[in-house]
Each structure stands twice: as C-alpha cells, then as structure tokens.
Amino acid sequence: MRTHRKASAALAVTAVLVMPAITAFAWEGSESVKAEGWFTPPSALRLSDALTYDVEKVPVGSRVSVVEQVREQTGGHTGERAGGEGTTVRLRVSGLLPERMYGAHVHTKPCGATPDTSGPHYQNVEDPQQPSTDPAYANPENEVWLDFTTDAEGHGAAESRHEWRFRPGGARSVVIHEHHTSTAPGEAGTAGARLACLTVPFEPSGADSNPAGWQVP
Numbered sequence: 106m107r108t109h110r111k112a113s114a115a116l117a118v119t120a121v122l123v124m125p126a127i128t129a130f131a132w133e134g135s136e137s138v139k140a141e142g143w144f145t146p147p148s149a150l151r152l153s154d155a156l157t158y159d160v161e162k163v164p165v166g167s168r169v170s171v172v173e174q175v176r177e178q179t180g181g182h183t184g185e186r187a188g189g190e191g192t193t194v195r196l197r198v199s200g201l202l203p204e205r206m207y208g209a210h211v212h213t214k215p216c217g218a219t220p221d222t223s224g225p226h227y228q229n230v231e232d233p234q235q236p237s238t239d240p241a242y243a244n245p246e247n248e249v250w251l252d253f254t255t256d257a258e259g260h261g262a263a264e265s266r267h268e269w270r271f272r273p274g275g276a277r278s279v280v281i282h283e284h285h286t287s288t289a290p291g292e293a294g295t296a297g298a299r300l301a302c303l304t305v306p307f308e309p310s311g312a313d314s315n316p317a318g319w320q321v322p
C-alpha cells in the first residue's frame with residue numbers, strides 16, 4: 106500500500122473499510138505518523154494493516170493505534186529551545202482481554218500473512234548475533250518496548266521515549282505478544298507468541314525506495 110509521508114494533512118484513504126488510515130501530520134513542529142485499525146485475521150483476499158493471529162487473545166474487531174512523534178535537532182536559532190533528536194512511540198489498544206499483560210515492540214518489517222513476517226525487533230545498535238537475546242542489545246533502551254496491562258474494560262496503553270531516531274525504512278510494525286518482555290540473559294527481549302501486528306510506516310520511512318529497509322552503518 107502506498108503511504109504518504111512528510112505531507113501536511115495527507116490522508117491515505119483505503120478501499121476497504123477495515124483497513125486502517127495512515128496519516129502524516131505536523132505535531133508541535135515535529136514529523137509524526139499515526140497508524141490505526143481494527144484487527145482482522147489474515148485474509149486470502151486482501152491483507153489489512155492490523156492483523157490478529159490469535160482471535161481469542163486479540164479478538165477480531167479489537168482496536169489499535171500507534172503514534173510516532175519525532176524530535177529533530179534544534180537550537181542555535183533565536184528564541185528556539187535547544188534539544189536533541191529523538192523518538193516517542195505511543196500505543197493504544199481496546200477490545201482486548203481485560204486485566205491481562207501483553208508484550209509489544211517495534212519490529213523491522215511490515216506485518217504479513219504469518220506472524221514471523223514482521224522480522225526481528227528494531228535495535229538502535231544492532232546485535233551481531235541474531236536472534237538477539239543478549240541483554241546488552243535486547244533491552245528497552247536499545248529497542249522500543251511497549252508492554253502494557255489492560256484494564257477491566259480491555260483498554261491498554263504504553264509509551265516509549267528514546268534519544269535516537271529510526272534508520273530510514275528500518276522500523277515498519279508494532280507486534281503484540283503473549284506476555285510481558287523478559288530481561289533475563291538468553292531470553293531478553295522475548296515475550297512469547299506473536300498474537301497480532303500493526304504495520305506502521307515509521308519516520309523516516311524510506312518505504313517507497315527501500316521496501317525491505319536499509320541499514321546505516
């Protein structure tokens with residue numbers, strides 16, 4: 106699906122009602138991306154951007170939204186507050202099982218028909234050893250973890266804030282997992298089965314020229 110980026114108030118209108126809208130907009134002077142949708146099972150006809158692989162734990166019709174806010178390097182201009190670059194990612198869900206712990210992370214590839222399509226976790230400093238379970242790399246400072254616990258109504262929310270930006274096209278989805286994320290050596294970053302996935306064209310997207318994402322040394 107074609108996505109818009111860095112266009113003010115650009116709106117991707119999708120052909121199918123259940124497919125999420127993706128919007129790029131200016132938000133307090135920074136580039137932001139919002140992706141949202143209702144979870145549907147992978148369909149042979151057409152893939153939604155919000156897919157559930159476990160309809161018991163992430164029911165069909167449950168809702169998800171992800172917002173990315175990026176901070177660009179500022180400072181040096183009169184009246185402008187100096188600040189470094191960075192990224193904030195917010196996740197919101199509703200319609201999930203009540204009072205239940207879920208894991209969630211930013212992954213490197215878009216969602217697909219099978220849970221493993223979304224690839225490994227996005228890492229700011231990439232672990233040469235993949236799959237990465239070394240806490241030196243698989244940790245919430247080097248990856249984007251969005252674990253949450255739902256309330257009595259099945260709502261959940263999480264926010265993750267970092268002082269770095271994604272590599273262009275390097276971050277493409279948010280995956281919801283079976284349980285909260287482990288930090289123990291040998292299993293750091295793991296959170297059980299991949300229950301559901303939302304494709305998100307994180308900025309800088311680079312999606313049109315590099316669908317697979319490219320690596321910056």
Ligand SMILES: [Cu+2]
Nearest residue numbers: 209210226280
């Ligand atoms: Cu994950």
